[in-house]
Amino acid sequence: MDHLPSPLASDAKSPLDGAILKKQFPIFANDAAKNPTKPLVYLDSGASTQKPATVIAAIRDFYENYYANIHRGVYRFSQRASDAVEQSRVAVQKLINAPSADNIVFTSGTTEGLNLLAATLPYSPLLKKGDRVVISELEHHANIVPWQMMRDRHRIDLAVAPIDRNPDSDNYGGIDRDALAKLLQKPTRLLAITHSANATGASVPVAEIIAAAHRHGILVAIDGAQAVAHQRVDVQALDCDFYVFSGHKIYGPTGVGVLYGRGEYLAALPPYQTGGDMIEVVSFEKTSFQPPPQRFEAGTPDIAAIIGIKAAIEFLQAVGLARIAAHEHGLVAYALAELAAIPEITIMPAGRKRDGVVSFTLGKIHPHDLGTILDDDNIAIRAGHHCAQPLLRCLGVAATARASFGVYNEFSDIDRLCASLRRAQAMWG
Ligand SMILES: Cc1ncc(COP(=O)(O)O)c(C=O)c1O
CATH class of the missing domain: 3.90.1150.10 (Aspartate Aminotransferase, domain 1)
Incomplete structure (x- = not known):
């Protein structure tokens, strides 16, 4: 070549x-x-x-040449920083082929993305008491513990799909598809599963699993922390409902992550954290909220990290x-x-x-x-x-x-x- x-x-x-x-x-x-x-x-x-040097340079450029808080100032630097954040959102949208930049919520990382889902879904029409969430034995603690908290707080059942434990099987250590299939039916309402297991490298055939889950009306959230820097991820081709990952695992900075969500599902979720930037109108009696993604981005984010993730994406795309x-x-x-x-x-x-x-x-x-x-x-x-x-x-x-x-x-x-x-x-x- x-x-x-x-x-x-x-x-x-x-x-x-x-x-x-x-x-x-x-x-x-x-x-x-x-x-x-x-x-x-x-x-x-x-x-x-x-x-890479380009990511470090992008962060340095922000701090040295146009540092300001975003979305609040009418002066040049604030507008330039706000524009840079929105350009990063578009870069993420293109990286994972989301339909719109509005599908992209900036979080602090995979962990926060999963906590956001586990904390808000039970307050939405998408998940109700008596429903079941399924995870797998391959998961990182970040895709286990938030769902346990949800189970304990909301009387939503939690089940775990096993791995294949047969040392003689060619799928030893992979997800047990037959056992998972048995869980993909009522009362399961959500499957939260990794794209690739961080502890062993087991790759999960998520496209097939998502299709199977959807046949039973089950939503699917994918933990893509170990996938996005290592293979091309296309959320529309995968047809997943939510997808989360971290900037620092894709050659970008710490402090930034991404939650992708299907438009109608993000719109169905209530706010996660509240405060500045995520509101429309506030009075002492009542507050109305921004639509997604701003609804989920309360307070000042890690602006430098968000700017850095765009440089990381450009690096990934240049290498291919x-x-x-x-x-x-x-x-x-x-x-x-x-x-x-x-x-x-x-x-x-x-x-x-x-x-x-x-x-x-x-x-x-x-x-x-x-x-x-x-x-x-x-x-x-x-x-x-x-x-x-x-x-x-x-x-x-x-x-x-x-x-x-x-x-x-x-x-x-x-x-x-x-x-x-x-x-x-x-x-x-
Ligand atoms: C599969 C998987 N999920 C979640 C996480 C948590 O990512 P973070 O610490 O960036 O939030 C990791 C980190 O190693 C991971 O590998």
Whole structure:
């Protein structure tokens, strides 16, 4: 693919060149200046991605050149900042192919998007006492705990669709579609499910599941935290009712996230938080509210982060989501092959299709110790329960080590990971 302009040109093994892409992320050069013999290997993009220079520059430009609060001032800077926020909304709309920018609510992240839904749906005509919400065993705590709170407060039932626990099944660790199908009927009214499991990388066939749920009149909310930076997400093609994700996992800043909602469903939800910016008219007797999305955006948001997410989206689009997906699947395939050659490694199952995550244990070495040894080699992985305690319990472990990939990863990063794991093994005898 040598027609592609540098710095996004390809190499022989992959549609992208992680080494070239790394150059767009100042953290790698800054770290290499301090650690020339062991440059940073960053394998924790599932927790948060590093930031390209363009995202950092967009945030800096806002603070240095037109900083002001939005929607309140008639002066130039305030209008420019307000325009920038609305341009970011349009960028998000285009990224996920939402019908309108009005379908895009800015939140502080995936967690807030899910809390917003769980807190407001029971006060809307969309969910009533006696209905059932279904989640799955693959979920991050952010897609479990808000629904438990809702269940306890509103007498709405909560059920959990299991994963396939049969080690001999080719879907081991994936969502159990037959068991889920049994839950997709009355009184289920909402399915809230991940697009991709952060703890194992299990990819959920959400398009088919949404179609099945809709055949039974069930609404579907997708936790896209682990999907949007790794594959092309089209909310209209998926036909989902709600979709949530975080800016910091798509090469954007912390402090911003997105809740996409179908127009009529957002309109049916009451406000989540109240205060400035979300009202039409306030008197001491009564307040009327803005339509969505402003209805859900009370108070001053993280303006810099919202501006930064547009730069992140432009970065994703310049690299190309199809190429990112192919690159990361190549990395995962290589990692699986290389890791499997290490004695006593157990790779957590992820069903039939795995996104850019490999979770594993190594003999009796605690994942936290592994993480510390790898850190000595300047390799950043995540160790622990990955905010998915129930899923790890289903898989019979309390903690794992997790390598998760991004655009800047190279095959040599995986070689470094494996060498460091072998060193850990030698140390722990
Ligand atoms: C699948 C999934 N859902 C939800 C979250 C929560 O995201 P945030 O902490 O950005 O709100 C994460 C974060 O790791 C995640 O991976």
